[in-house]
Amino acid sequence: MTKKNDLPERDQNNSGMGGRVMKLAPAVDIYENEEEILLHADLPGVARTDISIEIDDGKLSVSGQRKLTGNGALISSEFTSAEFTRTFSISKEIDVEKINATLELGVLKLHLPKSASARPRKIEIQSASNSVH
Amino acid sequence: MLARLNDIDRMFGTMGFLHNRLDHFFHDSENDWGCETGCRPKNNGPRTNFYDHGDAYEVSAEVPGLAKEDLDVKVQGNTLEISGSRQSDTPEGYSTHRNERGVHSFSRSFTLPADINAEKVVANLGDGILTLTLPKAEVAKARQITIA
Numbered sequence A: 001m002t003k004k005n006d007l008p009e010r011d012q013n014n015s016g017m018g019g020r021v022m023k024l025a026p027a028v029d030i031y032e033n034e035e036e037i038l039l040h041a042d043l044p045g046v047a048r049t050d051i052s053i054e055i056d057d058g059k060l061s062v063s064g065q066r067k068l069t070g071n072g073a074l075i076s077s078e079f080t081s082a083e084f085t086r087t088f089s090i091s092k093e094i095d096v097e098k099i100n101a102t103l104e105l106g107v108l109k110l111h112l113p114k115s116a117s118a119r120p121r122k123i124e125i126q127s128a129s130n131s132v133h
Numbered sequence B: 001m002l003a004r005l006n007d008i009d010r011m012f013g014t015m016g017f018l019h020n021r022l023d024h025f026f027h028d029s030e031n032d033w034g035c036e037t038g039c040r041p042k043n044n045g046p047r048t049n050f051y052d053h054g055d056a057y058e059v060s061a062e063v064p065g066l067a068k069e070d071l072d073v074k075v076q077g078n079t080l081e082i083s084g085s086r087q088s089d090t091p092e093g094y095s096t097h098r099n100e101r102g103v104h105s106f107s108r109s110f111t112l113p114a115d116i117n118a119e120k121v122v123a124n125l126g127d128g129i130l131t132l133t134l135p136k137a138e139v140a141k142a143r144q145i146t147i148a
Helices: B002-022
Strands: A023-025 A028-032 A036-041 A044-057 A059-066 A073-077 A082-089 A100-104 A107-113 B047-050 B056-062 B071-076 B080-086 B094-099 B105-111 B122-126 B129-135
Touching: A036 A059, A059 B094, A082 B080, A100 B047, A100 B094, B056 B122, B071 B129, B080 B129
Parallel strands: A023 A082
Antiparallel strands: A028 A036, A028 B094, A036 A107, A044 A059, A059 A082, A073 B047, A100 A107, B047 B056, B056 B129, B071 B080, B080 B105, B122 B129
16 A cells, blocks of 8 residues: 555545535555455445445545435534545555455445465475485 | 645634534533544544434434444433443454554533433434434423413
8 A cells, every 4th residue: 555645536626615515535444464455444424325446457446425314403513414535556456356345333344355466475495405416 | 735734724714613603502511622633522522413303402423333332322401421432443463554543432521402301312323323312301392372
Protein backbone atom coordinates (compact mmCIF):
# COMPACT_ATOMS: atom_id res chain seq x y z
CA MET A 1 0.00 0.00 0.00
CA THR A 2 1.40 3.38 -0.88
CA LYS A 3 0.40 6.63 0.69
CA LYS A 4 -0.11 8.55 -2.49
CA ASN A 5 -3.68 7.56 -3.22
CA ASP A 6 -4.98 7.05 0.24
CA LEU A 7 -7.06 10.19 0.34
CA PRO A 8 -10.43 9.95 -1.34
CA GLU A 9 -10.41 11.29 -4.82
CA ARG A 10 -12.21 14.53 -5.03
CA ASP A 11 -15.04 15.03 -7.41
CA GLN A 12 -14.07 18.20 -9.26
CA ASN A 13 -17.67 19.04 -10.06
CA ASN A 14 -18.71 18.80 -6.47
CA SER A 15 -16.07 20.68 -4.50
CA GLY A 16 -16.87 22.41 -1.25
CA MET A 17 -20.24 22.80 0.40
CA GLY A 18 -23.52 22.87 -1.44
CA GLY A 19 -22.94 19.62 -3.30
CA ARG A 20 -25.55 16.95 -3.58
CA VAL A 21 -24.29 14.50 -0.97
CA MET A 22 -21.43 14.97 1.44
CA LYS A 23 -18.41 12.80 0.67
CA LEU A 24 -16.65 11.27 3.63
CA ALA A 25 -13.57 9.11 3.92
CA PRO A 26 -14.36 6.15 6.18
CA ALA A 27 -11.94 5.32 8.98
CA VAL A 28 -10.11 2.10 8.14
CA ASP A 29 -7.80 -0.45 9.70
CA ILE A 30 -5.56 -2.39 7.32
CA TYR A 31 -3.89 -5.65 8.28
CA GLU A 32 -1.76 -8.08 6.34
CA ASN A 33 -0.47 -11.59 6.79
CA GLU A 34 1.10 -14.04 4.37
CA GLU A 35 -2.21 -15.06 2.83
CA GLU A 36 -4.21 -11.89 2.62
CA ILE A 37 -4.75 -8.20 3.16
CA LEU A 38 -7.62 -7.47 5.51
CA LEU A 39 -9.41 -4.14 5.53
CA HIS A 40 -11.92 -3.02 8.16
CA ALA A 41 -13.91 0.12 7.39
CA ASP A 42 -16.49 1.96 9.51
CA LEU A 43 -19.60 2.52 7.42
CA PRO A 44 -22.30 3.43 9.94
CA GLY A 45 -25.76 3.60 8.42
CA VAL A 46 -24.83 2.00 5.10
CA ALA A 47 -26.96 -0.94 3.99
CA ARG A 48 -25.28 -4.00 2.50
CA THR A 49 -26.85 -3.38 -0.89
CA ASP A 50 -25.48 0.17 -1.05
CA ILE A 51 -21.82 -0.82 -0.85
CA SER A 52 -19.62 -1.19 -3.89
CA ILE A 53 -16.10 -2.57 -4.00
CA GLU A 54 -14.00 -2.29 -7.14
CA ILE A 55 -10.52 -3.39 -8.00
CA ASP A 56 -8.95 -2.12 -11.17
CA ASP A 57 -5.38 -1.56 -12.24
CA GLY A 58 -3.90 -1.80 -8.75
CA LYS A 59 -6.52 0.44 -7.20
CA LEU A 60 -9.09 -0.67 -4.67
CA SER A 61 -12.15 1.55 -4.31
CA VAL A 62 -14.61 1.10 -1.49
CA SER A 63 -17.74 3.19 -1.42
CA GLY A 64 -21.08 3.13 0.33
CA GLN A 65 -24.15 5.33 0.29
CA ARG A 66 -25.77 6.29 3.56
CA LYS A 67 -29.39 7.25 3.03
CA LEU A 68 -30.89 8.74 6.15
CA THR A 69 -34.65 8.75 6.25
CA GLY A 70 -35.21 10.75 9.42
CA ASN A 71 -38.55 12.49 9.45
CA GLY A 72 -39.82 14.94 12.00
CA ALA A 73 -38.32 18.30 12.86
CA LEU A 74 -34.56 18.20 13.09
CA ILE A 75 -33.38 19.70 16.38
CA SER A 76 -29.69 18.99 16.04
CA SER A 77 -27.64 17.24 13.39
CA GLU A 78 -24.08 15.99 13.53
CA PHE A 79 -24.24 13.54 10.65
CA THR A 80 -26.13 13.44 7.37
CA SER A 81 -26.74 11.25 4.38
CA ALA A 82 -23.34 10.77 2.84
CA GLU A 83 -21.23 8.92 0.38
CA PHE A 84 -18.37 7.13 2.05
CA THR A 85 -15.63 6.67 -0.46
CA ARG A 86 -11.95 5.84 -0.36
CA THR A 87 -9.41 4.57 -2.85
CA PHE A 88 -6.24 2.65 -2.06
CA SER A 89 -3.29 1.58 -4.14
CA ILE A 90 -2.51 -2.08 -3.81
CA SER A 91 1.01 -3.09 -4.61
CA LYS A 92 0.41 -6.81 -4.13
CA GLU A 93 -1.43 -8.97 -6.60
CA ILE A 94 -4.85 -9.92 -5.34
CA ASP A 95 -6.78 -13.02 -6.29
CA VAL A 96 -9.91 -11.12 -7.33
CA GLU A 97 -12.05 -14.25 -7.59
CA LYS A 98 -11.58 -15.06 -3.92
CA ILE A 99 -12.33 -11.65 -2.40
CA ASN A 100 -14.77 -11.99 0.43
CA ALA A 101 -16.60 -9.21 2.25
CA THR A 102 -18.90 -9.11 5.25
CA LEU A 103 -20.84 -6.27 6.82
CA GLU A 104 -21.59 -6.46 10.49
CA LEU A 105 -22.66 -3.70 12.89
CA GLY A 106 -21.79 -1.06 10.32
CA VAL A 107 -18.25 -2.37 9.82
CA LEU A 108 -17.15 -3.70 6.44
CA LYS A 109 -14.58 -6.50 6.66
CA LEU A 110 -12.89 -7.08 3.35
CA HIS A 111 -10.62 -10.09 2.86
CA LEU A 112 -8.30 -9.68 -0.12
CA PRO A 113 -6.40 -12.95 -0.68
CA LYS A 114 -3.00 -12.56 -2.29
CA SER A 115 -2.52 -14.40 -5.54
CA ALA A 116 -0.20 -17.39 -5.29
CA SER A 117 2.68 -15.54 -6.95
CA ALA A 118 2.51 -12.71 -4.40
CA ARG A 119 2.75 -14.98 -1.36
CA PRO A 120 6.12 -15.52 0.22
CA ARG A 121 7.47 -18.95 -0.60
CA LYS A 122 9.71 -20.93 1.62
CA ILE A 123 12.80 -22.10 -0.26
CA GLU A 124 14.32 -25.36 0.86
CA ILE A 125 18.07 -25.14 1.00
CA GLN A 126 19.58 -28.28 -0.44
CA SER A 127 22.09 -30.02 1.72
CA ALA A 128 25.61 -29.80 0.26
CA SER A 129 26.59 -33.25 1.59
CA ASN A 130 24.93 -35.07 -1.34
CA SER A 131 26.80 -33.15 -3.94
CA VAL A 132 29.50 -34.86 -5.94
CA HIS A 133 33.04 -33.97 -5.02
CA MET B 1 -2.94 19.43 -0.14
CA LEU B 2 -2.75 22.67 1.84
CA ALA B 3 -5.71 24.12 -0.03
CA ARG B 4 -7.70 21.00 0.74
CA LEU B 5 -6.95 21.27 4.46
CA ASN B 6 -8.05 24.90 4.38
CA ASP B 7 -11.31 23.84 2.78
CA ILE B 8 -11.89 21.28 5.48
CA ASP B 9 -11.03 23.79 8.17
CA ARG B 10 -13.49 26.29 6.74
CA MET B 11 -16.18 23.65 6.54
CA PHE B 12 -15.72 22.77 10.20
CA GLY B 13 -15.83 26.45 11.06
CA THR B 14 -19.22 26.73 9.39
CA MET B 15 -20.48 23.65 11.16
CA GLY B 16 -19.33 25.04 14.50
CA PHE B 17 -21.15 28.28 13.79
CA LEU B 18 -24.37 26.46 12.90
CA HIS B 19 -24.10 24.38 16.01
CA ASN B 20 -23.79 27.50 18.16
CA ARG B 21 -26.95 28.84 16.59
CA LEU B 22 -28.73 25.64 17.57
CA ASP B 23 -27.45 25.76 21.10
CA HIS B 24 -30.45 27.53 22.55
CA PHE B 25 -32.77 24.86 21.18
CA PHE B 26 -30.80 21.99 22.42
CA HIS B 27 -28.17 21.90 25.07
CA ASP B 28 -25.52 19.23 25.07
CA SER B 29 -24.67 19.29 28.73
CA GLU B 30 -21.26 17.71 28.98
CA ASN B 31 -19.72 17.53 25.60
CA ASP B 32 -19.06 20.73 23.77
CA TRP B 33 -18.02 20.27 20.23
CA GLY B 34 -14.32 19.86 19.85
CA CYS B 35 -13.82 21.18 16.37
CA GLU B 36 -10.07 21.28 16.85
CA THR B 37 -10.18 17.49 16.90
CA GLY B 38 -12.04 17.17 13.63
CA CYS B 39 -15.47 18.23 14.82
CA ARG B 40 -16.14 15.04 16.68
CA PRO B 41 -17.71 15.46 20.04
CA LYS B 42 -15.07 15.38 22.76
CA ASN B 43 -14.61 12.21 24.74
CA ASN B 44 -14.98 10.16 21.54
CA GLY B 45 -18.72 10.34 21.87
CA PRO B 46 -20.70 9.27 18.84
CA ARG B 47 -22.14 11.79 16.43
CA THR B 48 -25.87 12.11 17.00
CA ASN B 49 -28.96 13.49 15.29
CA PHE B 50 -32.04 14.66 17.17
CA TYR B 51 -35.54 14.85 15.77
CA ASP B 52 -38.76 16.05 17.32
CA HIS B 53 -41.79 14.04 16.25
CA GLY B 54 -44.25 16.01 18.36
CA ASP B 55 -45.07 13.34 20.92
CA ALA B 56 -41.59 11.81 20.96
CA TYR B 57 -37.96 12.63 20.34
CA GLU B 58 -35.86 10.46 18.12
CA VAL B 59 -32.13 10.22 18.66
CA SER B 60 -29.79 8.41 16.32
CA ALA B 61 -26.10 7.88 16.99
CA GLU B 62 -23.23 6.49 14.93
CA VAL B 63 -21.83 3.48 16.75
CA PRO B 64 -20.06 1.30 14.15
CA GLY B 65 -18.62 -1.92 15.53
CA LEU B 66 -20.61 -1.85 18.75
CA ALA B 67 -22.94 -4.71 19.59
CA LYS B 68 -25.93 -4.08 21.80
CA GLU B 69 -24.03 -5.59 24.74
CA ASP B 70 -21.42 -2.84 24.30
CA LEU B 71 -23.98 -0.06 24.70
CA ASP B 72 -25.70 1.41 27.70
CA VAL B 73 -28.59 3.87 27.54
CA LYS B 74 -29.99 5.67 30.58
CA VAL B 75 -32.90 8.06 30.79
CA GLN B 76 -33.90 10.06 33.81
CA GLY B 77 -36.28 13.01 33.67
CA ASN B 78 -35.06 15.02 30.73
CA THR B 79 -31.52 13.68 30.63
CA LEU B 80 -30.28 10.99 28.32
CA GLU B 81 -26.96 9.26 28.71
CA ILE B 82 -25.44 7.02 26.05
CA SER B 83 -22.28 5.17 26.92
CA GLY B 84 -20.43 2.33 25.31
CA SER B 85 -17.09 0.81 24.51
CA ARG B 86 -15.74 -0.61 21.31
CA GLN B 87 -13.93 -3.90 21.59
CA SER B 88 -10.79 -4.48 19.59
CA ASP B 89 -11.35 -6.45 16.38
CA THR B 90 -7.66 -6.65 15.50
CA PRO B 91 -7.07 -10.15 14.15
CA GLU B 92 -4.21 -12.23 15.52
CA GLY B 93 -1.20 -13.02 13.41
CA TYR B 94 -1.50 -9.98 11.16
CA SER B 95 0.80 -7.02 10.88
CA THR B 96 -0.92 -3.63 11.03
CA HIS B 97 -0.54 -1.14 8.19
CA ARG B 98 -3.06 1.36 9.33
CA ASN B 99 -5.12 1.80 12.45
CA GLU B 100 -7.61 4.64 12.37
CA ARG B 101 -10.66 3.08 13.97
CA GLY B 102 -9.24 2.57 17.41
CA VAL B 103 -10.64 1.09 20.56
CA HIS B 104 -12.36 3.46 22.88
CA SER B 105 -15.07 3.96 25.41
CA PHE B 106 -17.30 6.97 25.61
CA SER B 107 -20.07 8.47 27.62
CA ARG B 108 -22.21 11.28 26.36
CA SER B 109 -25.16 12.88 28.06
CA PHE B 110 -27.79 15.23 26.76
CA THR B 111 -30.39 17.47 28.28
CA LEU B 112 -33.61 17.27 26.31
CA PRO B 113 -36.10 20.12 26.05
CA ALA B 114 -38.79 18.05 27.81
CA ASP B 115 -39.14 15.14 30.22
CA ILE B 116 -39.15 11.64 28.80
CA ASN B 117 -41.44 8.75 29.62
CA ALA B 118 -38.57 6.40 30.49
CA GLU B 119 -40.87 3.35 30.57
CA LYS B 120 -41.65 3.61 26.88
CA VAL B 121 -38.24 4.29 25.40
CA VAL B 122 -37.45 2.01 22.45
CA ALA B 123 -33.89 1.35 21.30
CA ASN B 124 -32.85 -0.25 18.02
CA LEU B 125 -29.44 -1.05 16.61
CA GLY B 126 -28.95 -1.56 12.89
CA ASP B 127 -25.99 -1.12 10.50
CA GLY B 128 -23.96 0.67 13.16
CA ILE B 129 -26.63 3.24 14.00
CA LEU B 130 -28.35 3.29 17.39
CA THR B 131 -31.86 4.72 17.15
CA LEU B 132 -33.77 5.71 20.27
CA THR B 133 -37.42 6.69 20.35
CA LEU B 134 -38.07 8.74 23.46
CA PRO B 135 -41.76 9.46 24.09
CA LYS B 136 -42.36 12.73 25.87
CA ALA B 137 -43.91 12.53 29.34
CA GLU B 138 -47.63 13.28 29.40
CA VAL B 139 -47.17 16.68 31.03
CA ALA B 140 -44.74 17.74 28.32
CA LYS B 141 -47.04 17.01 25.38
CA ALA B 142 -48.78 19.82 23.61
CA ARG B 143 -52.50 19.74 24.26
CA GLN B 144 -55.33 21.12 22.22
CA ILE B 145 -57.43 23.47 24.30
CA THR B 146 -61.05 23.90 23.35
CA ILE B 147 -62.37 27.39 23.98
CA ALA B 148 -65.54 27.15 25.99
